Amino acid sequence: MDIAFLLFPGVTQLDLTGPAQVLSRLPGARVHLVWENLDPVPTDAGFSILPNATFADMPSPDLLCVPGGMGIADVIDNEAALGWVRRAGAEAQWVTSVCTGALILGAAGLLEGYQATTHWAWHDKLALFGATPVHARSVMDRNRATGGGVTAGIDFALALTAKIAGDTIARTIQLALEYDPAPPFNAGSVEGAGAEIVAAYTDRANRIAPDRITRLDAAARRLGFTA
Amino acid sequence: MDIAFLLFPGVTQLDLTGPAQVLSRLPGARVHLVWENLDPVPTDAGFSILPNATFADMPSPDLLCVPGGMGIADVIDNEAALGWVRRAGAEAQWVTSVCTGALILGAAGLLEGYQATTHWAWHDKLALFGATPVHARSVMDRNRATGGGVTAGIDFALALTAKIAGDTIARTIQLALEYDPAPPFNAGSVEGAGAEIVAAYTDRANRIAPDRITRLDAAARRLGFTA
Numbered sequence: 001m002d003i004a005f006l007l008f009p010g011v012t013q014l015d016l017t018g019p020a021q022v023l024s025r026l027p028g029a030r031v032h033l034v035w036e037n038l039d040p041v042p043t044d045a046g047f048s049i050l051p052n053a054t055f056a057d058m059p060s061p062d063l064l065c066v067p068g069g070m071g072i073a074d075v076i077d078n079e080a081a082l083g084w085v086r087r088a089g090a091e092a093q094w095v096t097s098v099c100t101g102a103l104i105l106g107a108a109g110l111l112e113g114y115q116a117t118t119h120w121a122w123h124d125k126l127a128l129f130g131a132t133p134v135h136a137r138s139v140m141d142r143n144r145a146t147g148g149g150v151t152a153g154i155d156f157a158l159a160l161t162a163k164i165a166g167d168t169i170a171r172t173i174q175l176a177l178e179y180d181p182a183p184p185f186n187a188g189s190v191e192g193a194g195a196e197i198v199a200a201y202t203d204r205a206n207r208i209a210p211d212r213i214t215r216l217d218a219a220a221r222r223l224g225f226t227a
Numbered sequence: 228m229d230i231a232f233l234l235f236p237g238v239t240q241l242d243l244t245g246p247a248q249v250l251s252r253l254p255g256a257r258v259h260l261v262w263e264n265l266d267p268v269p270t271d272a273g274f275s276i277l278p279n280a281t282f283a284d285m286p287s288p289d290l291l292c293v294p295g296g297m298g299i300a301d302v303i304d305n306e307a308a309l310g311w312v313r314r315a316g317a318e319a320q321w322v323t324s325v326c327t328g329a330l331i332l333g334a335a336g337l338l339e340g341y342q343a344t345t346h347w348a349w350h351d352k353l354a355l356f357g358a359t360p361v362h363a364r365s366v367m368d369r370n371r372a373t374g375g376g377v378t379a380g381i382d383f384a385l386a387l388t389a390k391i392a393g394d395t396i397a398r399t400i401q402l403a404l405e406y407d408p409a410p411p412f413n414a415g416s417v418e419g420a421g422a423e424i425v426a427a428y429t430d431r432a433n434r435i436a437p438d439r440i441t442r443l444d445a446a447a448r449r450l451g452f453t454a
Contacts, residue, residue: 014404017244017272021377024272031273040267040277045244045251046258048277050267099405120405137409149405150248154378159411171414172427177241178326178347178376180415181408182364184386187398188407200399 001026001164004061004092006085006104007033007051010071013043014150015098019065022157025173026165034058036080044069055084060091063164067153068100068119070208073215076107076223086110096145096160098153105146106131107219115141119149120190121205125213128220151188154179228253228391231288233312233331234260234278237298240270241377242325246292249384252400253392261285263307271296282311287318290391294380295327295346297435300442303334303450313337323372323387325380332373333358334446342368346376347417348432352440355447378415381406 003023005016016033024031032053035041040048066085075081086108089095097105102118105111106129116131117123117139126133137148138156140163147156158179162170186192193201205212220226230250232243243260251258259280262268267275293312302308313335316322324332329345332338333356343358344350344366353360364375365383367390374383385406389397413419420428432439447453 012248013244014248017240020272020274021239021241029273033274045247046256047247047260047279050275050277052274137407138411149403151381151404151406151408155409155411162411167412168424168427171412171420171424172431174410174412174414175417175420175424175428176376176431177378178415179378179410180364180419181378181410182382183401183406183408184365184382184389185394185398185401187401188405190402192407193398193402197395197398197402200395201402204399204403 001028001063002030002032002058002061003063003065004032004034004053004058004088006066006075006081006101007035007041007049008071008075008081009042010069010074011041011043011067012069012099012150013045013049015067015069015101015153018151018153019098019147019157021177022154022161022173023063023065025176026161027169032058032061034084055080059087061088062092063094064088064092064096066097066101066104068098068103070212072100072104073212073219075104076219082108094143094145094160094164098147098156099149102126102131102146103129103216107223111144114144115139116144116146117148118146121201125216128216129225228256228290229259229285229288230256230290230292231259231261231280231285231315233293233302233308233328234262234268234276235298235302235308236269237296237301238268238270238294239296239326239377240272240276242294242296242328242380245378245380246325246374246384248404249381249388249400250290250292252403253388254396259285259288261311282307286314288315289319290321291315291319291323293324293328293331295325295330297439299327299331300439300446302331303443303446309335321370321372321387321391325374325383326376329353329358329373330356330443334450338371341371342366343371343373344375345373348428352443355443356452
């Protein structure tokens with residue numbers, strides 16, 4: 001099974017590395033990190049990951065997974081990258097995303113008429129691309145599987161593993177990864193975090209990428225999803 | 228704040244990438260992935276990560292974090308690597324590990340007389356190196372902070388973030404990463420997984436690294452921890 005992750009500059013690396021850890025343990029899995037060339041790709045966390053396939057090398061993976069991050073706007077504006085997602089997604093058995101990777105799938109036209117989820121702060125933007133936003137950590141609609149923000153990629157990948165290879169394999173991977181979470185705070189959701197923490201998050205996002213929403217809106221217009 | 232992760236061939240990449248995602252968002256954090264050279268380092272998940280510092284480049288980080296994985300025995304046998312861990316750990320403000328990275332800290336003499344945790348399947352091996360194993364997902368004893376298996380690195384890093392930078396910053400990072408876990412199964416612990424899944428895990432580990440325990444026992448003798 002060829003599992004292809006889109007790897008791009010500005011990716012939130014845990015969106016990719018979390019599910020890659022789970023899915024790489026599927027029997028027969030080959031993990032491909034795909035980008036336009038094989039140069040190291042800088043992530044959001046201060047280090048680089050190496051792609052191991054180009055778009056030309058991996059035209060039709062069995063499973064496509066698109067992570068998110070502040071680099072998504074550049075991916076959506078990159079015809080080669082969006083074209084690869086569109087073509088790979090049209091052929092793949094599973095078309096999946098984590099976090100704001102769902103908005104790349106959306107921009108590639110792969111979520112029209114599907115239920116999907118994404119990072120909580122971007123949830124209503126799924127509708128720009130014809131998807132129906134669902135407030136859930138992991139959503140499966142036919143062969144589309146989407147995960148919520150960042151760490152949701154682990155839950156999403158275990159759920160997907162169970163679908164693909166059965167519960168026993170999914171449980172064995174969960175035990176191997178000792179995934180028995182015990183967060184020190186209840187701040188992983190808007191409800192749990194409260195208004196002050198939500199504001200602190202938004203301040204930081206505005207500092208890093210003040211144009212993140214306007215660029216997405218512009219892309220939806222340019223690509224013909226909205227007027 | 229210079230945060231140095233040891234990056235080595237055969238690392239369980241999520242041991243590193245999980246806490247790196249959290250800790251990279253500490254105010255003023257610089258993330259360094261340190262290895263003996265700057266060549267791409269193959270991880271356990273089918274892709275490579277690029278080191279961005281050598282041992283010589285990063286003699287005294289503020290925070291040392293050692294991940295685990297099947298490559299730990301080679302690290303313990305590598306004098307340059309173990310020597311760097313020993314020296315960096317002697318100077319660092321925080322000496323930390325995730326998963327079986329605790330056994331590297333132990334082999335470097337950094338856990339003698341400390342409480343610590345590690346991956347469930349290796350828990351009793353901490354005593355080889357003079358540490359007191361504690362069954363907890365995250366253990367802090369003075370400036371030693373250790374996390375349990377793989378995904379425990381996320382809980383561990385949030386707890387450490389709170390210690391270093393306060394609860395508000397830790398909660399804001401938790402919300403940004405939408406860490407509101409909802410595993411599809413209750414199989415992340417030995418108790419939850421049950422005997423059949425534990426046996427499946429052990430079979431796989433025996434296939435991949437049948438000598439993993441004997442090599443560790445031999446290293447403890449060679450390094451003078453045991454007779």
